[in-house]
Amino acid sequence: MRLGLDLFLEKNYAQFTGKRIGLLTNMTGVNERLIPTIDLFNEHPDIQLVALYGPEHGIRGDAKEGEAVESSVDPYTGIPVYSLYGTSKKPSKEMLDPVDVIVFDLQDIGARYYTFIYSMAYVMEACGEFGKEFVVLDRPNPISGLSMEGNLVEEDVRSFVGLYPIPNRHGMTVGEIAQLYKHEFGIDCDLTVVPMEGWSRHIYYDETNLFWVPPSPNTTGLDMSILYPGTCLVEGTNLSEGRGTTRPFEYVGAPYVDGYKLAKAFNQKNLPGVLARPVSFVPTYQKHKDSVCEGIQIHVVERHKVHALKTGLILLETIANMYPNEFQFKENPNGKFFFDLLAGTKDLRNVILNGNSYTFLESCEGQIAQFEKQREPYLLYK
Template sequence: MKLGVDVFLDSFEKDFSGQKLGLLTNITGVNKQLNSTIDLMYNSDLLNLHCLFSPEHGIRGNANEGEHLDSTVDEKTGLPVYSLYGEVREPTAEMLDGLDVVIFDLQDIGSRYYTFIYSMANMMKACAKYNVKFVVLDRPNPINGFQVEGNIVEDGFTSFVGLYPIPVRHGMTVGELANYFNEEYSIGCSLDVIQMQDWERKYYYDEMDLCWVAPTPNVTQIDMCVLYPGTCLIEGTNVSEGRGTTKPFEYVGAPFINADELTNAFNNLEIPGVKARPVFFTPHYQKFKGEPCAGVQLHVLDREKFNSFYTGVKLLEIIYNLYPNDIEFIKSLDDSQFYFLDLLAGTDQLRHALLVGKADDWLNETKPELERFIQKRDKYLMY
């Protein structure tokens, strides 16, 4: 198969000759041979790469989650790097001044919470406003393009971890999402998507002849990405989601948890495709830094049967039922009027359901809206 960047450089590079280009990318912007998209475009005899745009975690992936970034200069190329995760999250007129085209080349991980797709959407809005063309170099959804899970973001609960009403696991590529955002939410930018060649929706990333480049410091490998749509919900509590360990979003625990008790309670549910084992870990940063924690590691046994979002909700429910005096729902750092779980879930109904033991009822109530999304997305699928 060929990635969008390889198709672009093989077949479309000459079409952009003489135009001033901006590039929104990071360390995942590489071709199949792991050559940097920045370097390939900067060293091209045909292309005029004028500036870079940086998403969360920075252009070189060296910033932690939530860390605000200043605009800077890229040491390797000397190009200006405009931060889209600092003072502004939508590019300004000054950032886009003189540009003819902005190119997007970022690897998403297939989950609504991941901020890269909203940096893309914000760039699309700015390009529409300032009459700049926007081009997406498409990349695989690493957890396949079939499975769709979770609820839809409600009005009043949009944020940078849920900017549009899409489900938690959307089953789309970034190129498909770009077309979806552009049409469904009337962004109206001049948009081209450079499609991949020979990608099939059934593929997980580790089933392809591609090297995995971790998009951010806590994205380890594909099983972690499969778990993330569910276990990221743990971020909305005072329980550790495993940040600061070698298994983020696979480890879940806290000093107040009994590992065997939580493991047995989880496994007794017999959730398809997944099993827990007891673990003990000490995070080196973030929640419970330097404190011994106990909990579970989730192991995905059958990806096709496994529903990550359902699993995350049930794990939260178990922890709340076992440790109601210890677990806490934490407030958002960006907007303290919201519980962070509500922003992740895109609703306060999940939190309320957990408090009264009605998580299954809430999950059942979300099914019709998920079906409506699946029907709506059909016309935007390119593969």
């Protein structure tokens, strides 16, 4: 298997010779020998790398989730770094003035909440407005490109964790999403996608020849990524989603939970592809910092059978039923719920509280069929 990065360096770069290049990347922008894209571009005799652009967590991945990142100068290359997760998430004219072309090389994890694909959208918009070219170096969807799960984001809850009507698990690569943005969602820019060679839709990341480089501090590996389209919803509640532990999005619990009772109740649901065991953990930051939490670790038994959203919803429904006085959705000071932004709808909170998750999941089937038809023309790997 060969990355879009490999093929760009082999041949595609030639069409951009003499143009000033900006690179939107982070620590996941590496080749199969773990050499950073930044270095490969900077040392290439025919690539004029003049600017770097960093997404959430920064260009080196040392910022926590939601933490604003300032623009800076890269200490290794001396190249200016423009933050796309600071005062603005969309680059200004001044931020794009130094470049003719922006190249995108970031590893996505296959779930709609992940902000890298919205940084890509905003940069595409800006490139269209200011006459810059945009190039995507394609990378694998680590949880394969076949399965899709969930509902399409409704217009009144669009945000940086759900900017367009795509499902929780979208089953697309970043190159395919870029084409969807341009042709279906109206982002008009001069777009070039450099596809991979040798990747097929059924392939998971550990079936490639690539090393896993965590795209952010809490994307610890493949099991976490498989569960994330469902367990990310825990972020919108007063449960810990395991941030501040070694197993974020696999651990779920709180000080008010009895882990043994929860594991037994969850396993009795007989959800496909997963099993739970009771755990006790102490988050080092975020929710319930320094407090003993009981809960469960969700183990992936058979990844091809896992439906992450079903897993997450049934888990939340089970906890809400067991602890009706303690379980809560986090409410912002303005009376709005972050959970709604993750859910892509304001209806899901009541669905969980009323025990109607299976009905909701059935209602998603038509939306998935709609999205599958919409995405079909832009799939690069049949």
